[in-house]
Amino acid sequence: MLHPIVIPTIGVLLFLIITPIEIKKERQYLLISIVFFSTYIVPLISLIFLKALGFIDSFQVASIKERKIPLFIMLFIFYLLGKNLINISDFKELGILFFGTNISLAIIYLLFAVKVKSSLHIMSLSSALGFFLIYGNIYSISTIPISIVIILLTGLLASARLQLKAHNTKEVYLGFVIGLLGQFIAYNILQ
Secondary structure: OOOOOOHHHHHHHHHHHHOOOOOOHHHHHHHHHHHHHHHHHHHHHHHHHHHHOOOOOOOOOOOHHHHHHHHHHHHHHHHHHHHHHOOOHHHHHHHHHHHHHHHHHHHHHHHHHHOOOOOHHHHHHHHHHHHHHHHHHHHOOOOHHHHHHHHHHHHHHHHHHHHOOOOOHHHHHHHHHHHHHHHHHHHHHHO
16 A cells, blocks of 8 residues: 555645645546556556566565666656646646656666665655645645654554565665655755
């Protein structure tokens, strides 16, 4: 439920719940469909093809080598979503969310060059946290309940990732910082 390919759809649903902007239901459904297809279905199909072609050994994509192609695909998807959403007045802030996440993904990708791995699971949640903190500030609305839930879920997920030995403590903290950083960089550049 807290997989990085699910978080964008959850983030968009939360955005639609709290936004003070009146958005027609048809546009909301279209937005959710586009985001779900782009950030869940396309990556899932990509992983299936990459496994079938032998580029990855498992869907866990545990090693840095295996993460490169899937992460590059996500970079491309998030860039396209950000580029298109930022030009739609009702969804401009979502454009910032996707550009911010894209910046975080790019930082993680660049760290591969120095053999540093970070948690994409934690990065995706902290990216959502950064977005809702910024969004609440823009519209002077309280995002404290959402932020608290995200922080609690991040803690639970971080504990699970450590327990499963999928990451070490440094990789978890690094993912958290990179996720927040990407949102604040995007906001300061695009506002």
